[in-house]
Amino acid sequence: NGELEFDNVSFSYDGRTTALDGVSFKVPKGSSVALVGESGAGKSTILRLLYRFYDLKEGEGRILIDGQDIRDVTQASLRKAIGVVPQDPVLFNASIGYNIGYGKFGASQDEIVAAAKAAQIHDRILSFPDGYDTRVGERGIRLSGGEKQRVAIARTLLKDPPILLLDEATSALDTSTEKDIQKALQNLVQGRSSLSIAHRLSVSVTPIRSPCKLC
Ligand code: ADP
Numbered sequence: 009n010g011e012l013e014f015d016n017v018s019f020s021y022d023g024r025t026t027a028l029d030g031v032s033f034k035v036p037k038g039s040s041v042a043l044v045g046e047s048g049a050g051k052s053t054i055l056r057l058l059y060r061f062y063d064l065k066e067g068e069g070r071i072l073i074d075g076q077d078i079r080d081v082t083q084a085s086l087r088k089a090i091g092v093v094p095q096d097p098v099l100f101n102a103s104i105g106y107n108i109g110y111g112k113f114g115a116s117q118d119e120i121v122a123a124a125k126a127a128q129i130h131d132r133i134l135s136f137p138d139g140y141d142t143r144v145g146e147r148g149i150r151l152s153g154g155e156k157q158r159v160a161i162a163r164t165l166l167k168d169p170p171i172l173l174l175d176e177a178t179s180a181l182d183t184s185t186e187k188d189i190q191k192a193l194q195n196l197v198q199g200r201s202s203l204s205i206a207h208r209l210s211v212s213v214t215p216i217r218s219p220c221k222l223c
């Protein structure tokens with residue numbers, strides 16, 4: 009049935025204070041949801057439990073993917089099923105193309121370009137001197153936080169995981185780029201994208217933003 013379910017999940021880091029208290033929700037196949045909440049609400053904890061950075065113990069509820077308890081799934085197949093775009097991605101001192109493609113063995117240039125388009129970095133990359141050959145890091149250009157996030161999004165899209173987790177992955181982007189990417193992701197999960205990749209669902213984490221100090 010291709011869905012993700014949290015079933016009455018409670019979790020504590022130290023055994024005394026409660027990080028999650030009886031959390032239940034379902035994310036159906038083909039949908040894109042955002043976890044929105046104040047700092048400390050438990051958003052990151054939900055993601056950490058989902059990729060089994062921590063495991064739930066008996067009596068703390070269940071997390072199910074396609075109806076299967078994730079504790080019965082090996083770490084290796086879980087890592088294949090879930091793609092995470094971190095908040096502050098770290099890139100290799102290598103070309104943009106390498107940074108997008110390294111996670112997928114033998115990725116072709118066409119696939120890398122398609123993933124870059126889906127992450128809305130295509131035009132920007134082509135305006136760099138050597139396009140996908142442009143090096144980043146110490147011996148190349150320095151990318152802005154938003155550019156790094158877009159490279160990381162493209163890298164994760166190329167790996168084509170059924171479940172896509174975005175941990176404040178668009179926090180360094182301006183609002184219009186963020187909207188473009190959200191739209192591209194929605195098209196992907198709903199199978200309306202021109203890319204051949206078909207994401208089943210995505211969960212993004214968005215903090216409630218503090219009011220803009222300069223506005
Ligand atoms: P959010 O991502 O919504 O900001 P978190 O999931 O990081 O919230 O945190 C939920 C609660 O768990 C908070 O009270 C936080 O202090 C606590 N917490 C988070 N990470 C840890 C940790 N590694 N050790 C102990 N407590 C933690």
Ligand code: ADP
Pocket residue numbers: 098099100101102144145146149150151152156
């Ligand atoms: P260092 O500069 O000592 O390598 P950093 O924490 O700045 O440490 O970077 C860690 C890695 O992230 C580096 O190996 C580098 O390749 C990459 N990186 C850092 N900043 C950028 C940037 N602006 N653009 C692309 N890659 C970067």
